[in-house]
Amino acid sequence: PETRLEMAAAVKRLDALFRDLKFEGNESRRYSVPAEIIEVTHTVDKKCDVHGGRRGSSGSVTVHRRGSVPSVDVMPPAASLRRRDSLVLGAPVHTMTHPSSFPSTLRRDSLSPVPPHLSQRRDSLSKRRFSTDSLEGLRRNSWDPSRRGSSGSSVGCEDPIWEDPTAKTKAGRPAPEPNENRPRFIAVTTLEDVQAVRCAEFHPNGNIYAVGSNSKTLRICAYPKLSDLREDHSTFQPTVLFKRTRHHKGSIYCMAWTPVGDLMATGSNDKTVKLMRFNPDTSNLEGQEIELTMHDGTVRDVCFLEDSSNxxxxxxxxxxxxxxxxxxxCATGQAYQALSGHAGHVLSLYNWGGAMFVSGSHDRTVRFWDLRTRGCVNVVTPITNPQSRQGNPVAAICVDPSGRLLVSGHEDSACVLYDIRGGRSLQCFKPHTSDVRSIRFSPSAFYLLTAGYDNKLVLTDLQGDLTTPLPSVVVAQHSDKVISGRWHPTEFSFLSTSADKTATLWALPPL
Structure with a gap:
């Protein structure tokens, strides 16, 4: 992991990406969305993590921009390097009681409805009282490498990824628009496949990453040393530590690691999920894999939650x-609950806080789920076209580590910022010119990385007032559709996968 000095320097370089950035041409692609346009179609539970007895809020959502990155010469003590107070008005999330203390009766009946006695019990749920604050007066001024969230893919297309036969890989990939005054991300390694690469995920320790493709091949690669990276770096092939051909009978659509990195799951259009034990010391899969066959269609996304009580x-x-x-x-390999509600294909999943997760669907809705109540606690329809007051299929989704800001990516190239506690949309903006297929917050959550079918990866600066225009810059580009983008757990480097048959690791050269 990077030291505090290296992290401060990296943040300073990222800020330089947005230096003197002008909004001309972006104004027409950004607009605020009134809160009343958000359609809440589920009875709210005021004791759940989503609502938390929230107060109505109509004030300015301000994230005070730092005057500068903390000095490289004078850094705060280690204790203060927790996650900044952005989107958090109480104690840091990681110091609060972990909410995943599920009742032991949760697994009593496989795929059964909620037992009547359980639905009436409130004492089995977490007694924690959540903050009722919204996103008022928020500040982004510290960094915490710990974060929670799905590591699953944001890929959501039902049809195959049609590859551009004229697209070139590696050497033929177009570079982002040059700018002499700003730093640029360098393609450190490029893994080449024979078909589109759909997903890639960093292991929680950050030392390795996994890649899955349409060729049914699963690879685990070593994360290279970046301290010697220079502007004139020549891209090379990564070191492949593990390779399995025909891992699935179909394309590998998505994958995820457990938070501790001892299990890996992959999903495919062969309608199965494979669950495997992983040894980080040997970088190999071990033991008998478990094949889950409860799905009757393409598995689009997977993510893990930790049940601390069990x-x-x-x-x-x-x-x-x-x-x-x-x-x-995962202990038994048995599916014990089936959650219904979506009227269209589930395209994306993302979790936070131990018991909460969200799902984005082709039915244009985002659903909030709480496993402590074994059901959906809220439904919203992010509006991407205020004139028609309509939404668009939700192809990608992500939640801030604090659990207060949700970002959804849509097939009409729009991204919507949604205040979870305040129950309102903050704004809709369009960082791409085609489908948005992946969304992830950076390790510090200062920035948002999006990937789209316009072949680009875009970085958006979230510092400042989230209801005003947000500066965005193209930081990487492929020669065909970009399917996913994933940040390194602690460093400002990221992986991208594309229909150009490659998975590329990008990083900023150190100062």
Whole structure:
């Protein structure tokens, strides 16, 4: 992991990407969305994490921009290097009681409805009282490498990725628009495949990453040393530590690691999920894999939750077919709950806080789920066209580590910022000119990385007032559609996968 001095220098370089950035040409692609346009279609539970007995809020959502990055010469003590207070008005999330103390009866009946006695019990749920604050007067002024969230893919297209036969890989890939005054991300390594590469995920320790493609091949690669990276760096092939051909009978659509990195899951259009034990010391999969067959359509996304009361992991998976989201106990390999509600294919999943997760669907809605109540606690329809007051299929989704800001990416190239606690949309902006297929917050959550079918990866600065125009810059580009983008767990480097048959690691050269 990077030292505090290196992190401060990296943030300073990222800020330089937005130096003297002008908004001309972007104004027409950004607009605020009134809160009343958000359609809440589920009875709210005021005790759940989403609502938390929130107060109505109509004030300015301000994230005070830092005057400068903390001095490289004078850094705050280690204790202050927690996650900044952005989107958090109380104690840091990681110091609060972990909410995943599920009742032991959760697994009693496989795929059964909620037992009547359980639905009436309130004492089995977390007694924690959540902050009722919204996004008022927020500040982004510290960094915390710890973060929670799905590591699943944001890929959501039902049809195959049609590759451009004229697209060139590696040497033929167009570079982002040059700018002598700003730093630029360098393509450090490029893994080449024979078909489109759909997903890539960093292991939680950051030392390795996994890649899955349409060729059914699963690879695990070593994360290279970046301290010697220079502007004139020549891209090279990564070191492949593990390779398995025909891992699935179909394309590998998505993958995820558990937070501790001992399990990996992959999903495919062969309608199965494979659950495997992983040894980080040998970088190999071990033991007998478990094949889950409860889905009747393409598995689009997977993510893990930790059940602390049972000291085991829970796997969340969703996709096409019956549009259900399944919860699997990784200790037994059995799916014990099927969550219904979406009327279209589930395209994206993302979790936070131990018990909460969200799902984005082709039915244009985002659903909030709480496993402590074993159900959906809220439904919103992000509006991407204020004139028609209509939404658009939700192809990608992400939640800030604090659990207060949700960002959705849509097939009409729009991204919507949604204040979870305040229950309102902040704005809609369009960083791409085609489908947005992936969204992720940076390790510090200062920035948002989006990937789209316009072949680009875009970085958006979230510092400042979230209801005003947000500066965005293209930081990487492929020669065909970009399917996913994933940040390194602690460093300002990221992976991108593309229909140009490559997975590329990008990083900023050190000062």
């Amino acid at each position: 000291k085991s992991s829970l796997l969340i998976s969703g996709g096409a077919g019956d549009c259900k989201i399944y919860v699997t106990d």
